[in-house]
Amino acid sequence: MSLAVRVIPCLDVDGGRVVKGVNFVDLRDAGDPVEMARVYDAEGADELTFLDITASSGDRATTYDIVSRTAEQVFIPLTVGGGVRTVEDVDRLLRAGADKIGINTAAIARPHVIAEIAQRFGNQVLVLSVDARRADGQPSGFEVTTHGGRQSAGLDAVEWVRQATELGAGEILLNSMDADGTQQGFDLEMIRAVRQVTNLPLIASGGAGKVEHFAPAVDAGADAVLAASVFHFGTFKISAVKDALRAAGHVVR
Numbered sequence: 001m002s003l004a005v006r007v008i009p010c011l012d013v014d015g016g017r018v019v020k021g022v023n024f025v026d027l028r029d030a031g032d033p034v035e036m037a038r039v040y041d042a043e044g045a046d047e048l049t050f051l052d053i054t055a056s057s058g059d060r061a062t063t064y065d066i067v068s069r070t071a072e073q074v075f076i077p078l079t080v081g082g083g084v085r086t087v088e089d090v091d092r093l094l095r096a097g098a099d100k101i102g103i104n105t106a107a108i109a110r111p112h113v114i115a116e117i118a119q120r121f122g123n124q125v126l127v128l129s130v131d132a133r134r135a136d137g138q139p140s141g142f143e144v145t146t147h148g149g150r151q152s153a154g155l156d157a158v159e160w161v162r163q164a165t166e167l168g169a170g171e172i173l174l175n176s177m178d179a180d181g182t183q184q185g186f187d188l189e190m191i192r193a194v195r196q197v198t199n200l201p202l203i204a205s206g207g208a209g210k211v212e213h214f215a216p217a218v219d220a221g222a223d224a225v226l227a228a229s230v231f232h233f234g235t236f237k238i239s240a241v242k243d244a245l246r247a248a249g250h251v252v253r
Contacts, residue, residue, distance in 0.1 A: 004253045006046035006224035007214075007241050008203065009231045011036055013082075014053050016062035018232075034069045040231070041074045043238045046253055048074065049102070049173075049226060052082030064096040071097025079127055081173075090117050094125065102173060104129040105146050108153050108160075111167060118168030127203075128169040132157035132190060133177040142190055149177030157190070162197040172198060173226065176206035183209025183230070186217040195221030211240050215248035 012019045017031040037048055048070075052063045060083070067080055080093050081102020090101045107114050107128060117126050135143035140158035145151060161172055174194055176187035186207045195202060204222035208214065214225045230236060242252040 002251050003223065004046070004251045005218050005222075005245055006203075007044075007238050007245075007252070008047045008049055008079075008224055008226040009040045009045050009238070010049040010051060010205070010226050010228045011232075012051050012053050012228070013063070013066065016066055019053065033066050034073060036232075037070045037074045037078075040238065041076055044242065044253075045076060045238050046224070047077040047079065049079045049081065051102070052080065054083065064092060067093060067096040067098050081127070081129055086113070087116050087120055090121060090125070094121065100125050100127050100171070102127045102129045104131065107164065108144065108146065108155065111163065114164055114167040114169050118170070123168045123170035126169050127171045127173050128161070128164045129173040129175065130157060130161060130164075130194075131175050131177050134187075134190075140193055142193065145177055149180070158193050158197055161194050165198040165200055169200060171201045171203065173203045173205060174222075175226075179207030180205075181229075182207055185209065185213040186220070186222075186225075188216055188220040191217055191220040191222055209235075211236050211244040214241050215245055215250060218245065218248075218250050 011033055013033050018033050018036055077099040079100040079102055080098040084101055084103045085106040093101055131145045131149055132142045133145055138156040140156050142157035144153040144155040144157050144160050146153050176190055179187045184207055186204050191204050201223040203224040203226050204217040205226040208227040208230050217225050245252050
């Protein structure tokens with residue numbers, strides 16, 4: 001029995017508000033992450049991801065409040081990323097009610113933080129987020145980026161995933177910065193390349209524009225698929241993605 005493919009909506013949260021435009025007519029408040037989480041839960045999302053893009057660390061209290069309010073009302077796994085730098089940050093988010101923590105820039109700056117978090121909390125809580133793009137200068141043809149894809153981290157993306165796997169990451173969120181926002185489909189070549197160096201669960205992100213785009217990502221090696229705007233704008237529902245995956249022969253919940 002193969003594991004079910006997970007379908008995961010992602011919400012960008014800034015100062016306690018959802019920032020990517022949301023187009024749900026029946027929402028009292030489309031900017032409220034807790035309300036959005038409830039809608040996605042009801043629609044059949046398998047998990048939720050909150051990406052906290054709040055610039056100032058002073059606003060972190062708002063994030064903890066949102067996480068705890070969401071965890072009280074929504075009972076699917078919640079991953080929270082953005083601004084996570086230390087074991088203490090992870091501890092606070094888990095206590096607030098997050099199930100998993102996404103880490104990105106801090107791990108690039110200090111890779112051993114992956115091992116520290118995994119040793120203290122178990123690797124099942126740790127999602128390494130990799131914002132990657134095509135780059136001729138790297139052996140694999142893909143490089144790691146920071147600052148929303150604007151800066152190169154000078155790392156080969158495939159090698160970075162291999163290293164993070166050894167250090168104790170529990171899951172990889174692979175976001176194609178080239179495909180992100182294009183709605184032309186996932187970067188299948190990148191998914192295949194990363195799949196070859198890790199046996200960790202792999203979440204594919206970036207490029208979803210049609211329901212037909214999801215099954216090829218799974219065929220290429222993804223265990224889960226993540227999208228944002230196509231769900232927020234109501235282009236199609238989570239159930240339609242699951243129908244398409246099922247029709248392609250994949251197990252879904």
